Amino acid sequence: MNDEQLDPALELGGWIRSVVDLDHDAEALHFEGTWRTWGWIAAAVTALEEWMERGGMASGVRIGVVMRNRPELIRTVAATLATRSCLVTLSSAIPMAKLALEVEQMRLPIVIATEADWSDEQFVTAVRAAGSLGLAATEDDAAFRVAVEGGDRGPTAVDTSPAVAVEMLTSGTTGPPKRIDLSYRGIEHEIVSTARYSESGLGEPRLSSGTSLLWNPILHIGGLRGLIAALVAGRKVALLERFSVSAWADMVRLHQPRAIALVPAALLMVLDADLPRETFEGVKALFCGTAPLDPAMGREFEERYGVPVLVVYGATEFAGGVAGWTIEDRKTFGGSKSGSVGRPNSGVEVRVVAEESGTELSRGDVGLLEVRAAQLGQPGWLRTTDLARMDDDDFIWIAGRADDVIVRGGFKVATNAVRDVIASHPSVLEASVFGVDDRRLGQVPVAAVELRMDAKPVAADELMAFAREQLSGYQVPVEIRILDELPRTPSMKVSQAQLRTMFEQHDS
Numbered sequence: 001m002n003d004e005q006l007d008p009a010l011e012l013g014g015w016i017r018s019v020v021d022l023d024h025d026a027e028a029l030h031f032e033g034t035w036r037t038w039g040w041i042a043a044a045v046t047a048l049e050e051w052m053e054r055g056g057m058a059s060g061v062r063i064g065v066v067m068r069n070r071p072e073l074i075r076t077v078a079a080t081l082a083t084r085s086c087l088v089t090l091s092s093a094i095p096m097a098k099l100a101l102e103v104e105q106m107r108l109p110i111v112i113a114t115e116a117d118w119s120d121e122q123f124v125t126a127v128r129a130a131g132s133l134g135l136a137a138t139e140d141d142a143a144f145r146v147a148v149e150g151g152d153r154g155p156t157a158v159d160t161s162p163a164v165a166v167e168m169l170t171s172g173t174t175g176p177p178k179r180i181d182l183s184y185r186g187i188e189h190e191i192v193s194t195a196r197y198s199e200s201g202l203g204e205p206r207l208s209s210g211t212s213l214l215w216n217p218i219l220h221i222g223g224l225r226g227l228i229a230a231l232v233a234g235r236k237v238a239l240l241e242r243f244s245v246s247a248w249a250d251m252v253r254l255h256q257p258r259a260i261a262l263v264p265a266a267l268l269m270v271l272d273a274d275l276p277r278e279t280f281e282g283v284k285a286l287f288c289g290t291a292p293l294d295p296a297m298g299r300e301f302e303e304r305y306g307v308p309v310l311v312v313y314g315a316t317e318f319a320g321g322v323a324g325w326t327i328e329d330r331k332t333f334g335g336s337k338s339g340s341v342g343r344p345n346s347g348v349e350v351r352v353v354a355e356e357s358g359t360e361l362s363r364g365d366v367g368l369l370e371v372r373a374a375q376l377g378q379p380g381w382l383r384t385t386d387l388a389r390m391d392d393d394d395f396i397w398i399a400g401r402a403d404d405v406i407v408r409g410g411f412k413v414a415t416n417a418v419r420d421v422i423a424s425h426p427s428v429l430e431a432s433v434f435g436v437d438d439r440r441l442g443q444v445p446v447a448a449v450e451l452r453m454d455a456k457p458v459a460a461d462e463l464m465a466f467a468r469e470q471l472s473g474y475q476v477p478v479e480i481r482i483l484d485e486l487p488r489t490p491s492m493k494v495s496q497a498q499l500r501t502m503f504e505q506h507d508s
Contacts, residue, residue, distance in 0.1 A: 010188045013084035018205035019234045026207055030238040031071045044079040047143035060162030064088040066113040067219035069241045072137035076112050078231055086161040089169050093490045100126035107157040108132050118147040170316045180316055189375035193345040194321045207234040211255040215240035215248055220491035221316040222290050245273040252279055261287045265492045280305045287312055291493050295339045313341035321345055322371055323396050340395040348373040352388055363392050366399050406435035406443040411474040413445055421470050422447055427455040432494040447477040448499050450486045
């Protein structure tokens with residue numbers, strides 16, 4: 001890597017401070033019909049600094065935030081990063097009893113949550129037992145009020161993580177969420193590497209006339225990265241607490257953004273709602289990531305609304321983006337690279353290797369994808385669980401996940417391929433296929449599906465017959481269940497962990 005790759009030329013905390021102080025009267029955050037200003041965000045930066053000084057807390061102090069798409073928490077996140085503290089993400093998607101137990105065990109110096117969270121006695125008791133200073137995030141000029149006085153946190157409590165920007169929870173698609181440290185340096189590198197997606201580039205701190213729509217939960221890397229990108233670019237943010245097609249479409253009409261973003265599940269919901277074409281007047285591109293996108297779905301959106309769908313690829317471990325399509329690449333290559341997730345971002349290297357030997361494969365061969373980039377904060381190549389291939393133009397195709405392959409009585413079954421077949425039935429909105437343990441065969445595939453609202457009703461045995469017509473016998477699921485709605489993680493991915501529990505409970 002060259003010197004330019006090693007120097008991100010961006011200090012995130014100072015950059016955010018500069019942005020919020022450019023014009024305190026300018027509009028910054030829109031929520032439920034009301035604008036908040038950049039000065040309103042700046043007030044939280046000042047207030048958090050004062051609380052840190054009162055507590056004698058050093059730079060890099062670990063601050064736990066119960067992550068919700070609420071205005072008072074948006075500015076809390078901004079203040080945490082602006083003070084170069086360590087943001088410890090606390091899940092708002094788990095039961096309060098489980099969250100309370102985690103907070104008590106972590107013994108963080110500061111825990112910040114909404115007023116509604118502090119009304120829960122389990123939560124208050126846990127924060128008090130941990131010895132943490134509990135702050136309620138408010139909408140007024142004070143920004144925070146004391147909910148729980150800090151106490152003794154014990155001699156082994158970890159106060160600071162100076163180099164870590166975010167202790168980030170993964171999405172928990174296939175199992176319990178894990179916590180991954182995202183360094184300030186790594187995020188700074190990632191911001192620089194993805195600046196190519198912006199027409200104006202990174203430049204210097206300034207306010208933008210554009211508006212970002214933030215509907216993806218900030219608990220998830222997609223939502224948090226979207227918020228950080230907006231703060232760095234000085235863009236206004238239109239905030240949605242929970243995603244619904246109607247509310248999201250209203251935001252698009254009101255704010256008329258040039259670029260929008262949807263995960264595949266939300267894109268499918270938008271298509272299913274059949275919004276009028278004029279909803280997307282002025283939109284120049286739709287970025288789609290976090291999960292594989294069926295190319296046919298992307299083409300359907302483009303044909304119906306005249307907006308190019310640009311796929312991007314990344315993961316929590318990479319602090320966001322690794323590769324993606326740009327408008328320039330789309331103009332150059334058109335639809336000739338259908339199904340690709342684009343080319344590596346600036347400063348990011350990728351290669352495809354054989355799973356067992358680690359030998360780099362020839363272009364066009366499918367193997368495991370490895371990534372090397374300054375944003376990873378470690379030397380050498382990081383191996384992913386994604387199967388991929390590359391062409392001579394450096395475009396990447398994701399061919400599934402190595403851990404999505406199960407072995408059924410000696411036969412390998414790629415569950416994503418089985419999923420795609422079942423999802424191709426005209427009555428199916430979305431499908432999920434995964435393996436469950438079997439005493440005789442080791443593992444067998446099972447499937448859960450959600451049907452389209454306006455489609456012809458179909459029974460599970462009809463879907464099974466449909467699968468048998470197109471799959472080899474060993475690929476056919478042993479069971480297909482039709483659900484009213486597939487369970488989802490906060491990032492709107494189908495939660496295989498919850499589905500697995502449902503199947504186990506039913507079989508027990």
